[in-house]
Amino acid sequence: MISRDYDDVPGTYVLDSRSYRKGYHLNMFCMSLNKAECREEFARDEMAYLQKFPMTDEQRQAVLDRDYIRLLQLGANVYYTFKIVSHDRQPPQVMYGKMSSPPMSFEEFQEMMINGGRPIDGNRSKKESGNG
Amino acid sequence: MAKLVAGMGTSHVPGVGAAMDNGKTDEPYWAELFGGFAPLRAWHAENVPDVTIIVFNDHATSMALNHYSTFMMGVAESFQPADEGWGPRKVPVVEGHPELAWHLVESLILDEFDMAVTADFDVDHGLTVPMSIAYDQPDVWPTKVIPLCVNVIQHPQPTALRCYKLGQAIRRAVDSFPEDITVGIWGTGGLSHQLGGERAGVVNPDFDRMFLDNLVNDPVANTRLTHTDFIREAGAEGIEMIMWNVMRGALDEKVREVYRLYHIPVSATAYGAIILENE
Ligand SMILES: [Fe+2]
Numbered sequence: 001m002i003s004r005d006y007d008d009v010p011g012t013y014v015l016d017s018r019s020y021r022k023g024y025h026l027n028m029f030c031m032s033l034n035k036a037e038c039r040e041e042f043a044r045d046e047m048a049y050l051q052k053f054p055m056t057d058e059q060r061q062a063v064l065d066r067d068y069i070r071l072l073q074l075g076a077n078v079y080y081t082f083k084i085v086s087h088d089r090q091p092p093q094v095m096y097g098k099m100s101s102p103p104m105s106f107e108e109f110q111e112m113m114i115n116g117g118r119p120i121d122g123n124r125s126k127k128e129s130g131n132g
Numbered sequence: 133m134a135k136l137v138a139g140m141g142t143s144h145v146p147g148v149g150a151a152m153d154n155g156k157t158d159e160p161y162w163a164e165l166f167g168g169f170a171p172l173r174a175w176h177a178e179n180v181p182d183v184t185i186i187v188f189n190d191h192a193t194s195m196a197l198n199h200y201s202t203f204m205m206g207v208a209e210s211f212q213p214a215d216e217g218w219g220p221r222k223v224p225v226v227e228g229h230p231e232l233a234w235h236l237v238e239s240l241i242l243d244e245f246d247m248a249v250t251a252d253f254d255v256d257h258g259l260t261v262p263m264s265i266a267y268d269q270p271d272v273w274p275t276k277v278i279p280l281c282v283n284v285i286q287h288p289q290p291t292a293l294r295c296y297k298l299g300q301a302i303r304r305a306v307d308s309f310p311e312d313i314t315v316g317i318w319g320t321g322g323l324s325h326q327l328g329g330e331r332a333g334v335v336n337p338d339f340d341r342m343f344l345d346n347l348v349n350d351p352v353a354n355t356r357l358t359h360t361d362f363i364r365e366a367g368a369e370g371i372e373m374i375m376w377n378v379m380r381g382a383l384d385e386k387v388r389e390v391y392r393l394y395h396i397p398v399s400a401t402a403y404g405a406i407i408l409e410n411e
Contacts, residue, residue, distance in 0.1 A: 004360075005360045006359070006360045006363045006364065009331075009360075009363055009364050009368075010330070010331055011329040011330030011331030011332075012326065012328070012329045012331055012363060012368050013328050013329050013368070014287050014363060014368060015285055015286050015287060016286075016287035016288075017287075020197060020286065024197055027192070027196070027197055028196065028197065028198065030192070031192050031196045031197075033217050034192075034193060034214075034215055034216060034217055035215070036215065036219070039217070069329070069330065072328055072329060077192075077285065077328065078327045078328030078329075078369075079191045079192045079285055079327075080192050081328075082191070082192070082217070082327075083192065083216075083217045086216070086217035086218050087217060089218075092147075092327070092399060092400070093399065093400065096327060096332040096333060096400050097332075099328065099329060099330060099332050100330060100332050100333065101330035101331075109332075109333060109400075112333055113333055113396070113397035113399075113400060114161075114397060116335070116337075116396055116397075117333055117334065117335035117396055117397055117400075117402065118326075118331065118332070118333040118334040118335065119334075120324075120334055120335070120336040120338075120339070120365065123331055123334055124364050124365070125364070
């Protein structure tokens with residue numbers, strides 16, 4: 001696989017041709033939740049609805065678990081997983097906090113942002129952050 | 133002839149629209165930001181153009197992985213607020229301006245910018261939140277709108293330079309439109325923010341300040357930023373800032389900065405707004 005210069009940015013998942021192909025059906029499932037009738041069908045039986053999309057079992061399980069960081073690792077993009085957290089009627093900070101390393105609660109994430117956000121210093125490259 | 137009068141850059145964070153729609157703008161979390169909107173709204177109240185070109189992006193709403201285009205012009209008579217997953221925002225329908233929109237399409241394509249065209253496009257927070265920021269909660273939006281949708285989600289996005297050049301081509305097109313109308317242009321999205329990944333919540337006020345200062349005095353400097361510069365320094369979603377380059381490219385070389393607003397946080401975002409008038 002062709003490497004990209006942004007692969008060096010820590011904790012970051014860029015929607016490129018690699019994730020596009022890996023996450024296509026997962027993301028299209030997320031996209032379907034824009035429609036009220038699809039949201040209702042998903043709410044009635046999540047697994048049955050997920051079966052309608054040719055996703056991997058691992059991707060389906062990560063949706064059921066609301067394991068957001070795993071979803072990104074499996075090819076999802078955050079604008080798409082946004083549809084799941086909206087469906088759950090939760091503020092997006094719940095999802096941002098769950099994806100963070102280490103994970104944070106809604107309140108912890110909110111407080112980090114109110115205190116000026118996650119600092120860029122130490123988070124620019126894997127070398128700098130020491131979690132390559 | 134048509135006259136391009138001014139530009140605005142603004143973030144389009146969905147939370148701002150939700151705060152307004154749910155009557156939460158007096159809450160402590162929002163009060164300072166909405167206080168900062170007051171001078172911006174006062175300027176807009178005095179400076180409503182006949183048509184506003186809004187450079188924005190769709191967020192997996194009307195466009196997705198199955199079909200997307202790099203630059204797309206909305207040529208419809210009107211555009212409905214979209215259902216993005218929690219029901220459509222209860223804001224006015226966005227009225228288009230098909231005549232100028234088609235003039236832009238024709239002029240841009242002949243000028244080597246191959247625009248995609250849509251007459252069927254529901255607009256999401258990327259477009260409606262800037263409208264709410266500028267015009268608050270009217271029954272009817274005071275300006276007609278031409279949506280110009282840019283892909284900023286699927287890599288590779290158009291380059292910062294290409295966006296600036298598109299703005300310059302838009303200016304040539306506006307200048308050649310024979311009707312005596314006033315035209316505004318907005319670039320939306322940003323500023324620094326990252327929503328996905330372990331690094332979610334990263335913001336970079338130094339980078340944002342540099343970008344805003346350059347936008348006023350040295351816009352060409354902002355065209356040298358690479359995709360990876362944005363991703364690394366401004367967060368993966370900070371790349372939306374390329375849409376501000378389209379706005380800036382359409383303005384005069386020398387502009388007057390009328391207003392600037394910067395506030396952290398709005399959701400997981402560094403909020404920024406700027407108003408620039410042609411001299
Ligand atoms: Fe956006």
